[in-house]
Amino acid sequence: MTVSAAAPARAGVGLKAQHYEDILGQRPDIGWFEVHAENYMGAGGPPHHYLEAIRRDYPISLHGVGLSIGADRPLDESHLQRLKVLNDRYEPGLVSEHLAWSSHGGVFFNDLLPLPYTGEAVAHVSEHIDRVQSVLGRRILLENPSTYVSFEVSEMSELDFLQAVSLRTGCYLLLDVNNVLVSATNQNFSAEDYIDAFPMEAVREIHLAGHARDRDDAGNVLLIDAHDRAVDDKVWSLYARSIARAGMTPTLIEWDNDVPAWKTLFAEARTAERIMVTQYALQAEMAHAAAG
Template sequence: MMRSQGSNPRVAADISSKAGAGLKGEHVADILATSPDIGFFEVHAENYMGAGGVPHRQLEAVRREYPISLHGVGLSIGADGPLDKEHLARLKELNQRYEPGLFSEHLAWSTHDTTYFNDLLPVPYDEPTLARVCEHIDEVQTVVGRRMLLENPSTYVAFEQSTMTELEFLRQIVARTGCGLLLDVNNVHVSCVNHQNSATDYLDAFPIEHVGELHLGGHAPDEDDAGRPLLIDAHDRAVDEAVWQLYERVLERTGPLPTLIEWDNDVPAWPVLLQEAEAANEIINRVAQKEERLAG
């Protein structure tokens, strides 16, 4: 277990099949004062890559009370070039320091040479990209020394060079690397609306046996140049009702799983975020009770 200032955390690193929330610095005092009944907290790895300071003191305090999930957003798994060795070393150090119950990254790229972009950019689904992504995931899992989860992206354009579907691409990655999957239900809804596909068909075909965590978040409605609906994965508002319905559909296939509420922009007061997590827990409990009735 991680040790901080000579103390052991009260809880194991394992994350139960309950809802959690993204940890924000402005919420830490409320969290520690009220000890909410919440499954876990998730942090973006890049926010804790310094050696110390306030972010680490806050995370250490929360880690003593709750399990955490470590979610990377800057490794650039899909980049057409080698992984940043220093970044990867810092990811390893964070995993060793905090022993998160889950560790995940995005199927995306965000770097080119020495340029770093603020967005998580999509990749084409073809054999050369598949080989490169699998090579990078193998490297991550070897260096960090643990299995990682890979998150499905939210997309706005499709590549003409793609030779397989996103689901085929994800299945091949899992088969070749042994990694798990992080299923972001909001990303599915956003992508399927943007590409005029069926989110239910996508989710019904998703390889749920490899899913270790679910994500929920808010999206911003817009429209494209032709006046068609366009959704932006904004993480700046409550979970949409359509996404809640898809989430329950997923849980009916997977059973209860750790579920994160993402709210990274226009972050509300802590009680609002907690209410979203409680709403997810209500659905988790409803599905679990249904399973028990069917089993009985």
């Protein structure tokens, strides 16, 4: 590897096969790339050929979608070992997973499914994270989910759950701002209050994405975490609010479906970086004025 593994406090994008040639041909001024770990768990072939070439010039992060951290069953050890191989091979700056479950009884689902926020769930999620961190030899990041329903049996808020797991395991957190807006809209709570209360001291990465709008059976607005369009203005506003608290933080543009041309995705990353720098400078100026 010829560049540092650490993901810089800049904007990055999810790496897509459609953009391999653009990236290698243009060598764009972008902070880093993120890949879905499961897309690179084969031994070789074109995906690794391109990822190795891109990793020589850019830091990367691994974002897992298949460990099923929230499942009420032991982790799939073969899957975890494949993740370790990737971690050792590419030396990613960050490794993250979702607070969700996606498999049961040997059946894998296409969705990241929610779990109740209980003390028992804190214990088994923490046990899974401890195992992952032990195998990888590093701290991972846990991402807040996008949700459409809540469980009556939940004993604590999502924020309390995330903080409890982070404190218990030492894992970091990945703040997905689009997920915050999706969940807040669908469940009728304040996205701003959620951002204001989020444990930013544990955040090491932020995600931004687009969402689709629909209506539920009662005619209420329903947001779907679609990752198929540009970042919404409300998400940009919540992102600026997040940076005001978190400071300069590696920020990813997620665009997984209906993937656009490279220049469109790159422009989204540039917007994120402008907001990050502007908001950070504003907070520094305010702090300086207060100190003076």
